[in-house]
Amino acid sequence: MLDATTQQVSSQSPQSEPTSCRVERIEVTPVAFADPPLLNSVGVHEPFALRAIVVVHTNTGHYGLGETYGDEAHVARLRRAASALQGADPFNLNLISRLVSESLVQDNGQGGHGTGGMVTTTSLDDRVLSAFNVACLDIQGKVLGVPVSTLLGGAIREYVDFSGYLFYKWANHPGRESDKWGEAIDPAGIVAQARKMVTDYGFKALKLKGGVFPPDQEAAAIEALHQEFPDIPLRLDPNGVWSVPTAIEVGHRLEASLQYLEDPCLRIADNAAVRAAINLPIATNMCVVSFADLQPAIKAQAVDIVLSDHHFWGGLSRSKLLSGIAETFGLSLSMHSNSHLGISFAAMIQLAAATENIDYACDTHWPWKLEEDDVIVAGTLTIQDGKVQVPTGPGLGVELDTQALERMHQQYLDCGLKQRDDTSYMQSIDPTYELKSPRW
Template identity: 25%
Template sequence: MKITAIRPYAARVGIRNQLLVKVETDNGLYGWGESGLSGREMAVIGAIEHYAGFLVGRDPMAISALWQEMYRSQYFEGGRVLQAAVSAIDIALYDIKGKALGVPVYELLGGKNRNFIPTFATTSAAPGPEMIEQAKALMEAGWKAMRLSVSGHEEKEVYEPREHIAETARWCVEARKALGDTIVLGVDFHHRLNVAEAASFCQKMPSGTLDFIEEPIRDETPEAYESLRRMTDIPFAIGEEFASKWQFLPYIERDIHQFNRLDVCNVGGLTEAMKVAGWSEAHYVDMMPHNPLGPVCTAATLHFSAAVANFAWLETRSSPVETHLGFDDATLFPVRPVLEGAVYRIPEGPGLGIEVDEALLQEAVYQPWEAPHLKRRDGSVTNW
């Protein structure tokens, strides 16, 4: 069996673009993968086309060797754009291999550790009474873990952290009082704070208010996270933007964080994700995968989540209080994972267990999108 074509498709699906990749073979088998570098899809397509130049004609079953060749085939190895391309191709190769062997992908990863995948959901209302009502609705629907809203996250132009952290902290305290001690609560600051601001936020709440804080500061400097670690006892959830095991290295080895927000569509696919998971298990760090993309990413992440021992929750954006409209369109994806209450069932068919209507995908239109370019009130650029 040989690879005959690698076809990238960037298309608007519902409220966001998806970059799907189809790898075809000479015996009719094909696999689907997905890239996670939202907003820079054209750059990833360029990288995929570079890789296709030497992957066509190769054996798709040699997944590990092809991963190494993609990673090491240029002097400037690694990086988020290249790894987003590697991720999509790697996932598609697992889909092909599972189909060729007649087994679900999780069997290629060592088999199941669990029979279903628990998820965490996210409230969509701004911090306040409606947010707490949404959280109560999620609890009634079966969720045992969730992220609460943060103030100012809906801003499109101006963001001043100090104007929002006190309000967010106040409503986190109120949510804990209203929801009780058994529910797992966290917040995601999306890199918007610096060390002092993040410490101030954490210190405004009684110990035990939050079970995790996600991405409070940028990740380039592990020492900055170590500094913040000394100022708070809230567990850290970090890593959705990491593009290799080497980026995870200092966080795992220095015991900086407690949850890995690994994204299989950014880190280098399932091949690299399994290495990060094993390394994390040795340091008692749980996997809490990032999953805001489309059904191909969800399916791949479900197989990963089934196979690893050290798993906490999978992100879902399809809860009753926050639906990413149309992103898992049933017409475009006639076979796909579907949330059942607060859990996903693990696909049992060969490969990823997903089907894509390629004719409809070819008709879908790509719409260029930029993340908000936020500024502080003084005009300086800040993080989205």
């Protein structure tokens, strides 16, 4: 059990030489936090989102934080990897990577992606490695007294720009009270949601999660947003459920309204066909989700923008490798977001601070999270004027709130969810709903 008498764990701990630092123990704690009924191409978000919090403790009194998916199968893999890392040097990231891979040799491969069935081709090794890589970098920063951005090459920006992430949504989960955002199931509702995003957070870019309603309706929503916010760049993400002809037709219609079109189709070849036919950049976090996808996507000229996600790509170190490949081959770069808490947000910010070729405002689900639902001490990460100031404290620059971690772990136990399943939840509400790709 966690020590509920300690409200936060301080990063102010004894300095030591890197070579004397060893992993002493690792805690992997699944947590749950409230999630609104956000609609997407495979269903609807359940009342709670799941995450796993990784805390790596060293023999020198330091600790490092990582955050990742909370599906039961993924948590089991994290715990197996954690056992393999006992005694390892957190400064030896190559060894950490190898030990994680070795722990997965006998993996049964049964799900646990945490992405609701949308992205299932990510690298298993990288998906498990990510939280440990982040935690080790957090430790390194605390030992050396520098932020993680310094370890990644140095911060080249003081603030990181984020986009307002718009969703079609119901007013409430069935049987529960409405939330502050209200309903958004048509263009007028999306515009009202965008006004609140811009007013409350100052976003200078907006993205609509599509793939929910017929393409004509979603195109009309983009056109309504463009009319309401003519100076704000817009993105549309149908989550790969359009056919090539549909994507080309809608792409032509929205050429004057969109900054880019994200994942109109699921396959590399199909996105290449769309890209060749329309005058819009194509972004992806679905058809290029691992290093194995880069060569065929570049060869096919399928995408212009890779939306990186350190949870997919093996953490912050390998995400920096991705940024170098993108620069080499003339690809633009930004960041994808899944439902996340403050540790992941801090990691995203440190990475973006040290990645020169972040060409577009990054995605984040941060506004959709209740303020009280987090495991870090509040106050460090705030979106103002559409951006977040990069923490300059040691490591990730955030502190663990152990009481909050305890509370959110109990919330996980109480909610009864063991894996994310947007489709089954939708079908429990609408038995006629079918999972289909392409849908239009």
